[in-house]
Amino acid sequence: MLFKVITRPTNVAAVKKVAVRSFASQSTTIPTPAPAEQKTINPKKYGGKYTVTLIPGDGVGQETAASLKDVFKAANVPVEFEQYDVSGLTSEDEALFQESLASLRRNKVGIKGTLFTPTSRLGHKSFNVTMRKDLDIYASLSLCKNIPGVQSRLSNVDIAIIRENTEGEYSGLEHQSVPGVVESLKIITRAKTERIARFAFDFAVKNNRKKVTAVHKANIMKLADGLFLRTCRDVAKEYEHHGIQFNDMIVDNTAMQLVSRPQQFDVMVMPNLYGNIVSNVGAGLIGGPGLVGGCNIGREYAMFEPGCRHVGMDLLNKNAANPTALLLSSVMMLRHLNLDEYASRISNAVYETIETGTARTVDMGGKDTTREFTAAVMAKL
Incomplete structure (x- = not known):
């Protein structure tokens, strides 16, 4: 070689x-x-x-x-x-x-x-x-x-964490309006949300996974995360005939559920920043x-x-x-x-x-x- x-x-x-x-x-x-x-x-x-x-x-x-x-x-x-x-x-x-x-x-x-x-x-x-x-x-x-062979606090953890890689808080669009005031733009688009949601559901179908969970903060960011959540729900309807369950969870509750009962998660899909954090929590679990x-x-x-x-x-x-x-x-x-x-x-x-x-x-x-x-x-x- x-x-x-x-x-x-x-x-x-x-x-x-x-x-x-x-x-x-x-x-x-x-x-x-x-x-x-x-x-x-x-x-x-x-x-x-x-x-x-x-x-x-x-x-x-x-x-x-x-x-x-x-x-x-x-x-x-x-x-x-x-x-x-x-x-x-x-x-x-x-x-x-x-x-x-x-x-x-x-x-x-x-x-x-x-x-x-x-x-x-x-x-x-x-x-x-x-x-x-x-x-x-x-x-x-x-x-x-x-x-097997690595001790961890919790067992039977098997989670596929899928995150959108190109937008969200990682769009890099930030500037200082005046000294001491910074504006940072979080970008969520329907087109890119659709493709990451379809990637998650395709992954579930191809691997006999039973559930997809969308992670969001739509209760506060009603436009940005609201669009992400609505788009995931729309895509989920296209896969109903495969028998895949779909649910959504607010990101702060997700953090608590991950460290208390991670076995409930199968495939998770989320925007960029949430995915970065959740994957680190997942690593800590195993x-x-x-x-x-x-x-x-x-x-x-x-x-x-x-x-x-x-x-x-x-x-x-x-x-x-x-x-x-x-x-x-x-x-x-x-x-x-x-x-x-x-x-x-x-x-x-x-x-x-x-x-x-x-x-x-x-x-x-x-x-x-x-x-x-x-x-x-x-x-x-």
Whole structure:
């Protein structure tokens, strides 16, 4: 397996297929929004190998990406990575970030860690959000399910969290009217709500899920969230003949219900900000952000990344990160590329390693390092 790595230059100025759930015991189909006649969704393949864009990300990104590459090499996966070491820690990486976007446009498929976004007023815009908006990768899926071998406070959790990726509070339309007064616009459109709602119901149909819950705050934001809720209700009527239940829940009640009785949820669909928060709560229910696989799907491009987007700056260079989330995301990517045999081998190896206690990182209650966990997974292959 070959790797093409594009690092940050010294002088910055110079510079209808389906994916399947990563869980070994249960395959989950991810609906691809592109119509069957659209041929441009096909990923690039040369000499029997797929070319995939890899962006390790900040924090623990380089360490988990190294684990991913080691496992792929050990499994002889026919994938060649174009690696771009983009960092959100500096705005000087804008040129390299644009190169990574061009790579993703060529390859159609990518895998990434989380890029850091500064919170200061003078900080640059989020590379993560920019990528989803520029390429219209509008559907985010996070899979929160208990993993055998990992202790958690609650059991029988199996939730698919689907969020709209391109509008809502993440529209980026804010300005300071006068000193001390900031206006921020939350954008909700019927067209984009319809497509994310249909994505959620298609997901439920393809995976024999029984219920879809729309999360909102329509009691207060009667126009914006009201439109989201009404649109979801309209779409739900189109799927009544499939026998899928539909209900809605206010976001603050959702938070309480998640930590008290999460078993009531099956598929959840919501606007951008709510989805970000709920996916983090879901990760906490099953044992932490290092266990949640995920992906972002658009009409033409697919970007796979951990479903709970934590940078992990506190674990930087400590060899303590849990690579499970990125490995599970990569399994989803392999199924998207129709490499099911490789996907199953890696998925089985990851789950067997965790369930048997062969190796567990600190967040799973063990003492093993990132490299030791990776070596254990490779041994299980």
